[in-house]
Amino acid sequence: MVYLPIALVNLWGASTLHSSPELAARLQTVLDHTMELVSAVHIACAQTMTARRAQSYCSYILSIYTTTFSYLAPAHSWWCFPFERLIGILQRLPINHKFGEFENTMLCSYIKTTMFCRWLARLDCPPAVQECRDIFDGVYAPKSSQNSSQEFAEDPMNDTIRVPDCAMTSAVPDDLYTLLRRRTAILRATLKFDSVIYSRASTHLGNSQILYYPRGDRTLTPVPASIKYIYGTLTGELVFAAQRHLLLDPHYNTINPFSFYPDFPAKMYLTGLESRLENVKVTWVVSHFA
Incomplete structure (x- = not known):
């Protein structure tokens, strides 16, 4: 449900090249039809239901389902x-x-x-x-494959990550010093929370890519970033120092093919990163991204 629409949009979407205009029009029609189905499934599986989503679902499938979702609420409450x-x-x-x-x-x-x-x-x-x-x-009882106090720091009881007692302090890099304003700190290569592994970019690039709510405000749209450092605060909490991915530059006429499908939650960003580091708490993170 995730990989197929992303692949099709990149192959058949806006600004893609084909052997003939007829073929391009045909593939665009197939893509639009597929994305309507994918968007309808995404709306049906959403954790919340609004009037706008119900109307969008109606336009994708049938008008009768608007009344169904208005009464039954999110599909998570009644699916099998x-x-x-x-x-x-x-x-x-x-x-x-x-x-x-x-x-x-x-x-x-x-x-x-x-x-x-x-x-x-x-x-x-x-x-x-x-x-x-x-x-x-x-x-x-199932046992963890590794000792969490040695490899990871995890405290699922209160959703805060604590610095292990055996952790040693290290010299702080210059770019991290501008954020911390101190010369030494506890630095980590990886961190595990809620069964999800996070890493700094120099350790594992894939595990460093995160979507998070800016300042923890869940009313805002999650933004993509890359974890550059994992460090311990003075209160003993492990926090990410992350760099946001740059937005597409409209001056270069770059087309975001996913913008034509507003109910499919995908968006393109540049691979480049902002130079500024910002603090990101683990509980602000929504998920990894690709």
């Missing part, structure tokens, strides 16, 4: 993907091709397991049973 996923899990269970009592056995086992877990969570659960629970958790 979780149930389809559960069905897939059940279908992969080994049953040795024996049917009949399988469904009843599975249902009873699920109920017994749920009741047993609920009993273990009660305050009046016997200490001996709780001790057995701790043993089983230690044996079967």
Whole structure:
């Protein structure tokens, strides 16, 4: 859903060259039709629904769906993907091709397991049973592949990244000094938060590309940037020092082919970066980008 429309826009969109005007017109028609479908799916899967989005969806598909989305709200509240996923899990269970009592056995086992877990969570659960629970958790609970205190700094409880106790300070580069106004700081190459790995550009370029809300204001449009440094503040929080990507220069008549499809969330920027560094907290980041 992401790669196909981006590829088609770059191959068939505005300012692309083709062997004949007829072929260019035909490909543009196919592209417009495809992008209408993609935009409709994007609107249907949005986390929020507005009157403008409902009207756009109406223009892409059918007018009857405007009333449907007005009453049902975002598709996340009523779609069936979780149930389809559960069905897939059940279908992969080994049953040795024996049917009949399988469904009843599975249902009873699920109920017994749920009741047993609920009993273990009660305050009046016997200490001996709780001790057995701790043993089983230690044996079967999933473990991280690496020690987070050594490789990453992560604190998912309060969504703040803390500097590890064993971290050492380093000399601050000149461009970072203009932002920090101090000569030493804790510098990191990578950082993991919410199961997402972020890196400085010199370590891994792909993991350094981020979309974030400027100053953490979620009413603003996210902007793309590249992480140049990951450093620790005086309060012990790890923060990004990032450079924004430059906007397309209208003086060079550069056409953004995605501007013709306002309901498809893609936009072109230059590969060049601003010279100015700015602080970006991890919780301001929306996602990586390409």
